[in-house]
Structure formats: structure tokens, C-alpha cells
Amino acid sequence: MRRRKVKSAVLIGAVAATVAALGSAGAAAPEGRQGAPLPAGAAAPEGRQGASPTVVVDCSGDAQVRPGSYLIACGDGNNGLVSLHWTRWGATSAEARGSNVVNDCLPYCAAGHFHTFPVTVRLDTVRARPGQQSQAYFTVLHLHYTADGPPRTPRDAAYSIVAVKPGVAG
Template structure:
């Protein structure tokens, strides 16, 4: 009689475990399962392939560092766009870049055109940056300059 009770108890525990395992995935309401996972935030990818949110500094010229953004103050950052004010530090490369001087230009920075990041497709990243020079600007630069950002 004791063997029969143990077998029944083991079978009952197995059935309960199986029901719990299969029931947990269908226990959520259908609408909760159907909701597509949205990214938490869009990132700005830097020269070292690191995702950034609201960075205070950003290198534009990854190869030589002769153009970078500094003192960025972000007024807006969401899934579709971001806006900041700061400075573009640009080397004049006169007489050549190693001997050149950096000059600071006030800019408004706008990030947009989010796309999935190739390195991490579940993460959205901005693919375009526009700089609007609010006062002086480097020689040969337009008032607004738009750059594609790396993926």
C-alpha cells in the first residue's frame, strides 16, 4: 500500500510541476504577450563603440581628435531626437595639425534619424548629427553642418 502512495505522490507532483511550467507562459493576458518590446532610450555611439546617453563631451574626428564637442548641456533627449548646446573645438591645423591650435565655437547639436544599431540590433541609435554654429564658425564651414553617424 505504501508503494502505491509514493508512486501516486510522485506522479501528482510531476503533473503539478508540468502544469505550472506550461501555465506560466499562457497565464499572461493575450495583450501583454502581443506588445512589442520598445527600446528604453536611443543612444549616441562613440568612437569606441560605446553607447552614450546625454554625454558631456563627444569626439567627432575619431581618427585624429581634431574636432570634438564639449560642455554639452542636453535640453531634450527621447526616442526620436535629442538637442543640446555646447562647443565644437576644432583644430585649425596651421601650419599642420600637430602644431595647430584649437578654437571653440558655440553650437546647437541635434541628433536624429534613429535606427537599430548593427552591433546590438535591440538598441536604437541616432544616425545623424547636425551642428548649428550660433556665432563664429570654422573657416569654410556652413552655418549648419550635418554628419552621418557611424553604425
């Protein structure tokens, strides 16, 4: 019995370490409520000096620009993006290459194994951030698996990004 408890503790620690390794997290969900449509002209045109860039919001509600990693599964850390190399970051869309790291959760998530899949990433659909109407943020994250993806996962997947109002736990 003691050996099983130690093994479970080690597995839980491994999952926690993987979540920590993913770094700045993403607040992505299959569907979610987003902020109000951005008022005309509120998104900063590319290259305009002093203009605030469009951001992507992470799991803790922080604004990120060109993050190197992004957590898709905020609740359990079993799905995230790593080694992101941004080829474009504009006012209305952003594009990157990187890897999707996914836990197979077999036979259950704490005992599962993480697998890495190459992806291209696109962020789009800009809205005003709740509680910060002057801040534009991307509300949709698109993944395209450039090779094999996780089992039962479509080659192209989209996730809504939900921005929590500042000061409100999500």
C-alpha cells in the same frame, strides 16, 4: 635639430591631451553606412519605465546617453564637442547646447591651435544598432553654429554616425 624634435613631441602631446580632455568620443563621419531601419515599435517611447533609451555611439563603439563631450573626428581628435548641456533626449531626437572645439591645423595639425565655437546640437534619424537589433541609436548629428564658425565651414553641418558592431574594431 634637437630643439625641433622636442617641440614636435610637445605639440603631439598637446594634441593627445586635447583628445583625452574631450572624453567619451563620437563615431561621426561626413558619410557612413548605418544599421538597418529600426523595426516599428522598437524605439522606446519617452517616459516608459524599463525601456532602453535611444543612444549615441562613440568612437570605441560604446553606447552613450546625454554625453558631456563627443568626439566628431575619431581618427585624429581635431574636432569635438564639449560642455554639452542636453535640453531634450527622446526616442527619436535629442538636442543640446555646447561648444565645438576645432584644430585649425595651421601650418599643420600638430602645430595648429584649437578654437572654440558655440553650437546647438541635434541628434536624429534612429536606426537599429548593428549586432544589437534591439538597441536604437541616433545616426545623424547636426551642428548649428550660433556665432562665427570655423573658416570654410557652413553655419549648419551634418555628420553621419557609424555604429560598429560590438567586438569589431572600427
